Amino acid sequence: MPSTAVLEKKKQMVADLSERIKNSCAGVVVDYKGINVEDDTKLRRELREAGIEYTVVKNSILGRAAQDAGLEGLDSVLEGTTAIATSADDYVASARILQKYADTHNNFSLKSGYLDGEVITMDKLMALAKLPSREILLATVCNVFNAPIAAFARGVQAIVDKGGVEACESAKAEEAPAEEAPAEAPAEETAE
Numbered sequence: 001m002p003s004t005a006v007l008e009k010k011k012q013m014v015a016d017l018s019e020r021i022k023n024s025c026a027g028v029v030v031d032y033k034g035i036n037v038e039d040d041t042k043l044r045r046e047l048r049e050a051g052i053e054y055t056v057v058k059n060s061i062l063g064r065a066a067q068d069a070g071l072e073g074l075d076s077v078l079e080g081t082t083a084i085a086t087s088a089d090d091y092v093a094s095a096r097i098l099q100k101y102a103d104t105h106n107n108f109s110l111k112s113g114y115l116d117g118e119v120i121t122m123d124k125l126m127a128l129a130k131l132p133s134r135e136i137l138l139a140t141v142c143n144v145f146n147a148p149i150a151a152f153a154r155g156v157q158a159i160v161d162k163g164g165v166e167a168c169e170s171a172k173a174e175e176a177p178a179e180e181a182p183a184e185a186p187a188e189e190t191a192e
Contacts, residue, residue: 014064014065017084020065026087026095026114027114028095029077030102031107031111047085047097051089054084055084056081057083096128096129113125115128
């Protein structure tokens with residue numbers, strides 16, 4: 001039977017992890033077996049730089065913490081080696097970074113994930129992992145908004161390059177055939 005100090009420590013670990021899960025917008029549960037120290041250090045550095053908290057955790061502690069946080073459906077993946085990566089404000093970073101890592105390491109794999117307090121399917125998790133980063137998405141949106149403005153600016157610059165509005169009007173006048181004045185109808189003679 002574990003001592004009360006050990007039990008209190010485990011209860012505190014469950015409470016801390018439960019609070020972390022509640023305060024995160026997204027998380028990914030992985031099987032980290034087969035990873036060496038050098039690769040683990042590189043992975044942790046990349047996750048830390050992205051603002052993601054990554055922790056190796058016992059399955060029983062994660063199971064209790066997930067239950068306390070209201071996450072249903074993680075129990076089926078809580079076996080073997082387990083780590084959890086949580087993000088407080090980026091929905092895709094953890095999935096993208098961990099899937100990229102899993103693609104290059106045979107034994108490392110994603111088990112499950114959650115968004116806004118709900119466990120998601122592996123298909124949704126893989127779709128999240130394929131999304132580009134927030135910065136790339138914002139740049140793409142800005143380019144879409146910027147395209148009409150840039151086209152307008154190029155058109156205005158073309159007019160200026162041709163000599164301004166006056167030059168364009170004179171070129172247009174030269175191109176258009178001179179309109180002939182309509183012949184005046186003979187004045188009708190009025191009988192007195």
